[in-house]
Amino acid sequence: MSAAQQLPDILSPEFAADPYPAYAVMREEKPLIWHEATKSYIISRYEDVERVFKDKQSQFTTDNYDWQLEPVHGKTILQLSGREHAVRRALVAPAFRGSDLQEKFLPVIERNSRELIDAFRHSGSANIVGDYATRFPVNVIADMLGLDKADHARFHGWYTAVIAFLGNLSGDPEVTAAGERTRVEFAEYMIPIIRERRDSLGDDLLSTLCAAEVDGVRMSDEDIKAFCSLLLAAGGETTDKAIASILANLLVNPDQLAAVREDRSLIPAAFAETLRYTPPVHMIMRQSATEVELTGGTVPAGATVTCLIGAANRDQQRYREPDRFDIFRDDLTTTSAFSAAADHLAFALGRHFCVGALLAKAEVEVGVNQLLDAMPDLRLADGFDPVEQGVFTRGPKALPVNFTPSAA
Numbered sequence: 001m002s003a004a005q006q007l008p009d010i011l012s013p014e015f016a017a018d019p020y021p022a023y024a025v026m027r028e029e030k031p032l033i034w035h036e037a038t039k040s041y042i043i044s045r046y047e048d049v050e051r052v053f054k055d056k057q058s059q060f061t062t063d064n065y066d067w068q069l070e071p072v073h074g075k076t077i078l079q080l081s082g083r084e085h086a087v088r089r090a091l092v093a094p095a096f097r098g099s100d101l102q103e104k105f106l107p108v109i110e111r112n113s114r115e116l117i118d119a120f121r122h123s124g125s126a127n128i129v130g131d132y133a134t135r136f137p138v139n140v141i142a143d144m145l146g147l148d149k150a151d152h153a154r155f156h157g158w159y160t161a162v163i164a165f166l167g168n169l170s171g172d173p174e175v176t177a178a179g180e181r182t183r184v185e186f187a188e189y190m191i192p193i194i195r196e197r198r199d200s201l202g203d204d205l206l207s208t209l210c211a212a213e214v215d216g217v218r219m220s221d222e223d224i225k226a227f228c229s230l231l232l233a234a235g236g237e238t239t240d241k242a243i244a245s246i247l248a249n250l251l252v253n254p255d256q257l258a259a260v261r262e263d264r265s266l267i268p269a270a271f272a273e274t275l276r277y278t279p280p281v282h283m284i285m286r287q288s289a290t291e292v293e294l295t296g297g298t299v300p301a302g303a304t305v306t307c308l309i310g311a312a313n314r315d316q317q318r319y320r321e322p323d324r325f326d327i328f329r330d331d332l333t334t335t336s337a338f339s340a341a342a343d344h345l346a347f348a349l350g351r352h353f354c355v356g357a358l359l360a361k362a363e364v365e366v367g368v369n370q371l372l373d374a375m376p377d378l379r380l381a382d383g384f385d386p387v388e389q390g391v392f393t394r395g396p397k398a399l400p401v402n403f404t405p406s407a408a
């Protein structure tokens, strides 16, 4: 039997346990696969995924989000194109870069990270996933929006349900129902807050959205609610997986952890390599607007294309020894890794390139610095080997660590 015939289905438990061997076979032998269950064409080579994301010839749309996300968020910028997209994106972009990020939101990031670390630094043990990573980024976004800290646990539940809906490749009806419940609950929570905020604008991101005018027209309550829902999901789940993954990758490579501990200016390189090696989002879909030639065949107009970021980021045509985590590799550029000129695909590329990439970088830099300061001898709990979980988004299931307790 050839390797291609042995290829596990992307919905199989075998694939979920370890997709990387399957990704290698796809790249080499089946770069274009028609996948009946998801009714989509799967692509896995770097050059194909890069081409679809950059979309220089306007051959693809993001209409897939009409069914992948609109039922839970409402309509968001992910579905928009052209001027409408650019105008909406420009409303939030300044908060996630430059002086707003450095002066206004960096203190928020530092405080949220410190509060979580202070809760376990005296104890000598922690689970980096449950005690830190799943809480830190969502707390930051909630604070940026000026939402109540007491509700942070609910935000985590909501964004988990949203991401499960987005990645519900097998069409599990319980996941669909939980996503639809989340839409109702989030609207019930958010709409009254938006109405109040309109009457007493503050210095937060929600106030910016409430005051914003698009072509002389204020955004509706429903539009703002959808934007907030997207920010919580896009900024929560992804960065949570990224922080857990950078620590897992460093902990299983103690020489590289020691190098980062010694020279903290290596954190961006370690983060860029983490995004390549273990991207938080393993797949992103697109809809073909015309018939398109890709490696391995033709995709008809109107089809869904599943772009496997996790496979493309380990393409041996693009990276030397792609299955090795190496923060010193010279075929990945750290300086452009958090911009649309990136030479990895974890934030996508082109028009919808992640608007929160620099915010994610700031969170990871602050987080890793503070964790290493609080736990100078940080190590994995005895005998623990990190295991990843997830097919659409993916990251360590748990990350129990031990360290010498420290005072705040």
Ligand code: HEM
Binding pocket: 062, 077, 078, 079, 089, 141, 230, 231, 232, 234, 235, 236, 238, 239, 242, 279, 280, 281, 284, 285, 346, 347, 348, 349, 351, 352, 353, 354, 355, 356, 357, 359, 360
């Ligand atoms: C390591 C962390 C992150 C990863 C891996 C990530 C990944 C991505 C990807 C792959 C896309 C493109 C989706 C597409 O093209 O269909 C995207 C878009 C987006 N991301 Fe991120 N993201 C991260 C952090 C964040 C943060 C912190 C925020 C802010 C709260 C954010 C907000 C957004 C938004 C609003 C979009 C839509 C942009 C548009 O349509 O123009 N992301 N992200």
